[in-house]
Amino acid sequence: MGKLKRAACLALILVFAPAAARAESGAPHPATAEEPFGIALEGFPYPYPVHLFPVVQEGEKLRMAYMDVAPKGEANGRTILLLHGRNFPSSYWQGVIEALTGAGYRVVVPDQIGFNKSSKPAFDLHFDQLARNTQALLDELEIDKVSIIGHSMGGMLSVHFARTYPERVDQIVLAAPIGLEDYRLYVPPIPAERLMELEDKVTPESYRNQLIKGYSLTLSEDAIAPYVAAHPHQG
Secondary structure, eight states: OHHHHHHHHHHHHTTTOOHHHHHHHTOOOOOOOSSOOOTTOTTOOOSSOOEEEEEEETTEEEEEEEEEEOOSSSOOSOEEEEEOOTTSOGGGGHHHHHHHHHTTOEEEEEOOTTSTTSOOOSSOOOHHHHHHHHHHHHHHTTOOOEEEEEETHHHHHHHHHHHHOGGGEEEEEEESOSOSSOGGGTSOOOOHHHHHHHHHTOOHHHHHHHHHHHSTTTOOHHHHHHHHHTSTTOO
């Protein structure tokens, strides 16, 4: 327990490591571009190879992107599952992955359906289905049990996953989770048309300001830049 806590704390310190630090280490860095990236973030580099897991949901064939990173040196036989927040691609876990694999953990980092390099279906997304997809991925990788680090939206997904599949979870580390309750019981859904209307008003500058306001304690200007560049309205 103590080793995981220490590794997780170090990992979380590195979640929003400045871009300059990554550049000095020679590690891949999210590219900036003159034109928008594609719907699957084509051209936006991730720090490790990205694999695609086929998922069928509501009769639609989808692909769930993920990174599966082996431990460096002697393996400790344990696996960490990293669950991303809503506003960032899974490449932002790079420093976390490096810290955990250096401590002997295997690290699995999925992009949830509807986000980042995974498929973007037209139907509504629910945490229950995201949890089922994540469980199916672990089955595909023949992983029986994981410890989870979940950030923001990923924190809420961590709780849903643990409630549904308690036998699959050793421990959970929550980093700024958006909540532990089931929002469907308290918050009415927002029509897709309204969400699209709000999204159409987003500009690179307003998105940058949103990130600074929401993550001012942990996010540097250097760390913000690549993710603003990846925003579909950029360019």
